[in-house]
Each structure stands twice: as structure tokens, then as C-alpha cells.
Amino acid sequence: MNYQLLEMKPLPKVSIIIPVFNGANFLRDAIESALAQDYENIEIIVVNDGSNDAGQTEAIAREFSDKITYYSKPNGGVSTALNLGIERMTGDYFSWLSHDDLYAVDKVKSQIDLLSGLPSSERVIAYSNYQTLFVDRQELKETRLDKTAPHCFRYQIATDNRIHGCSLLIPRRAFLEHGFFSEKLRATQDYDLWFKFSESYTFVHSPKPLVIGRVHGSQVGVRMKEMVFKENVAFRKKCLDELTNEEVIAATGKTKSLSYAILVEKFLRKALFPVAFHAFKISLKCLPNDGIQSVLRWPFYFFRSASIGSAFFVYSSLAKMRAR
Structure with a gap:
């Protein structure tokens, strides 16, 4: 050299x-x-x-x-x-x-x-x-x-x-x-x-x-928290729409429907409820093509996400009431 x-x-x-x-x-x-x-x-x-x-x-x-x-x-x-x-x-x-x-x-x-x-x-x-x-x-x-x-x-x-x-x-x-x-x-x-x-x-x-x-x-x-929230929601939705099946599955190791079910929970934890609902719709849409295992396991992911979302919503509401 x-x-x-x-x-x-x-x-x-x-x-x-x-x-x-x-x-x-x-x-x-x-x-x-x-x-x-x-x-x-x-x-x-x-x-x-x-x-x-x-x-x-x-x-x-x-x-x-x-x-x-x-x-x-x-x-x-x-x-x-x-x-x-x-x-x-x-x-x-x-x-x-x-x-x-x-x-x-x-x-x-x-x-x-x-x-x-x-x-x-x-x-x-x-x-x-x-x-x-x-x-x-x-x-x-x-x-x-x-x-x-x-x-x-x-x-x-x-x-x-x-x-x-x-x-x-x-x-x-x-x-x-x-x-x-x-x-x-x-x-x-x-x-x-x-x-x-x-x-x-x-x-x-x-x-x-x-x-x-x-x-x-x-x-x-x-x-400008309201503007930041709106931009963040629009950006996350756009990303979810542009991600390929391969990218989503590679990141989670799950089928596409279960991968997006996992994302529902992620966005609920961030209080990005519109994005969580968007991920839920994608998950539901691709569920029939992911096989019987996904169909059987999907309700578990959905129930867990719904429980977390409900708990977070109640906690946030109580926190806002106390702040007043």
C-alpha cells in the first residue's frame, strides 16, 4: 500500500x-x-x-x-x-x-x-x-x-x-x-x-x-404544538403508505397484517391516534392474504392494542383534568 x-x-x-x-x-x-x-x-x-x-x-x-x-x-x-x-x-x-x-x-x-x-x-x-x-x-x-x-x-x-x-x-x-x-x-x-x-x-x-x-x-x-401534531400525523401516514411489504416484515419478523397490528400499539403509546387507526385499517385490509395463523393471532394483537389505547386515553384525560 x-x-x-x-x-x-x-x-x-x-x-x-x-x-x-x-x-x-x-x-x-x-x-x-x-x-x-x-x-x-x-x-x-x-x-x-x-x-x-x-x-x-x-x-x-x-x-x-x-x-x-x-x-x-x-x-x-x-x-x-x-x-x-x-x-x-x-x-x-x-x-x-x-x-x-x-x-x-x-x-x-x-x-x-x-x-x-x-x-x-x-x-x-x-x-x-x-x-x-x-x-x-x-x-x-x-x-x-x-x-x-x-x-x-x-x-x-x-x-x-x-x-x-x-x-x-x-x-x-x-x-x-x-x-x-x-x-x-x-x-x-x-x-x-x-x-x-x-x-x-x-x-x-x-x-x-x-x-x-x-x-x-x-x-x-x-x-406550536397543534401544528406539529398535524404535520407528524400526516408524515407518519405517508410513510406507512410508502413502506414496502418487505421492509415492514423484515423489521418485525411477522406477517404484514401482524406487523401493522404491532404498529397500532406503537402509535397508541405515542398518542398518535389517527396514525394508529390508519395502521389498523392497513392491518385489517391485508389480513385475508396472510394465512390462517395471522387470522387466528390478529385478535390477540388487536385486544392488546385496544387495552393499551384505552388505558392511555383514561390516563391522559385524568392528567389533563388535574392540570386544570
């Missing part, structure tokens, strides 16, 4: 894109965590999405004018800011950093090292565990994700939402092939795109927590 040639091979360039709207309270920390990366070949792009805070957000970005690239645009939502950054980036890889989140110092290097250790990394997206800092009560929690087999990943995205978008490292070519973030979505634009990417890209997990996500009252998910 010619180690001299290996040493001469340039490091892939990584573009860290920071979309921000009225982020004066957090932006400086986010930029500094990007600048602190122990990886040499990076560019940092900050996109101001029409902040209306009397120039406070822009003033902070301008403090780093010699170290970052800064753009300002009319307000259009985080997807529009991310898409502008992707259009202007010059890197081989995209790394999203929300203005109120933080990177571990080795976020980029760890993921580049992970990819470089694979036989082929051209069609691979890296993601990692992460920590969540609840700002109001200064509580830090780590989220440890289970490894998911590539052929089960679309099922995982459809049924869960634990991946942190800022933990991903994405080849730029993935956007050229599958498109950018949907500018019609406000809450599920990230998972919508990961679901598309997973059609032809393999997602590889790193167990290290490489991101700290800060949770606070001004975030969209906190302020």
Missing part, C-alpha cells in the same frame, strides 16, 4: 450550516462550537432567516465575519434557510447546526473517521447519539439510539422520531439526487428528507453523543 499517496489525499470539506431566526440568546455559543471543531477542512455558513430583533442576531453573526460566511434573507422558515445554505455551500458534506444547539468538539472528525473506515462511503449518511439540555431547569439527558439495520431504517423513521437532525453528516450529492428540505413543512421537514434519503443511502450510527440539543420555550415544537 502506498501510504504516501494516502497522506496526500485531501480531507473532505464539511459545510456546517447554521440557520437562525431571532437567535441572539444562543447563536454565539453555536458558532463557537462550530469553530472549535478539531477538524481542519470546514466552512461555516450562517443564514439569518429574517430576524426581527432590532439587529441583535445579525450583530452577533457579524462578530465572526472573518471566520464564517453570512447571509441574510426574508423570513421563510428553517427549511428555506437550510436550502439557501445548501445551495451556497462548497463542501463535500453537509452538517446542520441549529442556532440553539451545540456540537461536541469532535463531531465532524468522528464522523469523517467513521466514514473513512468503511469499505465504501459514497452513499452513506452518518448519525449519532446526542444529549438534550433542558435550559429552564438546567437538566442534561443523553439519548442512546439502537443500531438499526439498513433494510429496516425506513421503518424506523416511519415509527420513531428520536434521530437528531444536527447529528447527521450528509454527502452533498444526496441533495442533488433527492432534493432539498420541503419548504411547505415546519416540523417534519427533516424526517421527510431522511425518509427520502434512506431509499438509496445507508445510515450508519455512532454511539458517541456528538450534539447537545437545547430545549427552551421559544422553539417551534414548544410554541
Whole structure:
């Protein structure tokens, strides 16, 4: 092996894109965590999405004018800011950093090292565990994700939402092939795109927590819960309709009807009742084609799901009454 040639091979360039709207309270920390990366070949792009805070957000970005690239645009939502950054980036890889989140110092290097250790990394997206800092009560929690087999990943995205978008490292070519973030979505634009990417890209997990996500009252998910719920329901239904029989069966090891019966329980536990009902209809529809064993076992799954759903509904109702 010619180690001299290996040493001469340039490091892939990584573009860290920071979309921000009225982020004066957090932006400086986010930029500094990007600048602190122990990886040499990076560019940092900050996109101001029409902040209306009397120039406070822009003033902070301008403090780093010699170290970052800064753009300002009319307000259009985080997807529009991310898409502008992707259009202007010059890197081989995209790394999203929300203005109120933080990177571990080795976020980029760890993921580049992970990819470089694979036989082929051209069609691979890296993601990692992460920590969540609840700002109001200064509580830090780590989220440890289970490894998911590539052929089960679309099922995982459809049924869960634990991946942190800022933990991903994405080849730029993935956007050229599958498109950018949907500018019609406000809450599920990230998972919508990961679901598309997973059609032809393999997602590889790193167990290290490489991101700290800060949770606070001004975030969209906190302020606009009804909108978030509606988008989440629509997204999950769409995923269930697009999953293939092979993907669903591979993920659960059951027939299709029983696999969707299992999903009914999953969505009931998440209080996504419209999605649970959608999964129930799919399960019922494919039951006659799954053989006598499924027909005999299906009532058990349905009874268990119904029991869990009823218990959860009663518990939620009592909790709301107490809150009043």
C-alpha cells in the first residue's frame, strides 16, 4: 500500500450550516462550537432567516465575519434557510447546526473517521447519539439510539422520531439526487428528507453523543404544538403508505397484517391516534392474504392494542383534568 499517496489525499470539506431566526440568546455559543471543531477542512455558513430583533442576531453573526460566511434573507422558515445554505455551500458534506444547539468538539472528525473506515462511503449518511439540555431547569439527558439495520431504517423513521437532525453528516450529492428540505413543512421537514434519503443511502450510527440539543420555550415544537401534531400525523401516514411489504416484515419478523397490528400499539403509546387507526385499517385490509395463523393471532394483537389505547386515553384525560 502506498501510504504516501494516502497522506496526500485531501480531507473532505464539511459545510456546517447554521440557520437562525431571532437567535441572539444562543447563536454565539453555536458558532463557537462550530469553530472549535478539531477538524481542519470546514466552512461555516450562517443564514439569518429574517430576524426581527432590532439587529441583535445579525450583530452577533457579524462578530465572526472573518471566520464564517453570512447571509441574510426574508423570513421563510428553517427549511428555506437550510436550502439557501445548501445551495451556497462548497463542501463535500453537509452538517446542520441549529442556532440553539451545540456540537461536541469532535463531531465532524468522528464522523469523517467513521466514514473513512468503511469499505465504501459514497452513499452513506452518518448519525449519532446526542444529549438534550433542558435550559429552564438546567437538566442534561443523553439519548442512546439502537443500531438499526439498513433494510429496516425506513421503518424506523416511519415509527420513531428520536434521530437528531444536527447529528447527521450528509454527502452533498444526496441533495442533488433527492432534493432539498420541503419548504411547505415546519416540523417534519427533516424526517421527510431522511425518509427520502434512506431509499438509496445507508445510515450508519455512532454511539458517541456528538450534539447537545437545547430545549427552551421559544422553539417551534414548544410554541406550536397543534401544528406539529398535524404535520407528524400526516408524515407518519405517508410513510406507512410508502413502506414496502418487505421492509415492514423484515423489521418485525411477522406477517404484514401482524406487523401493522404491532404498529397500532406503537402509535397508541405515542398518542398518535389517527396514525394508529390508519395502521389498523392497513392491518385489517391485508389480513385475508396472510394465512390462517395471522387470522387466528390478529385478535390477540388487536385486544392488546385496544387495552393499551384505552388505558392511555383514561390516563391522559385524568392528567389533563388535574392540570386544570
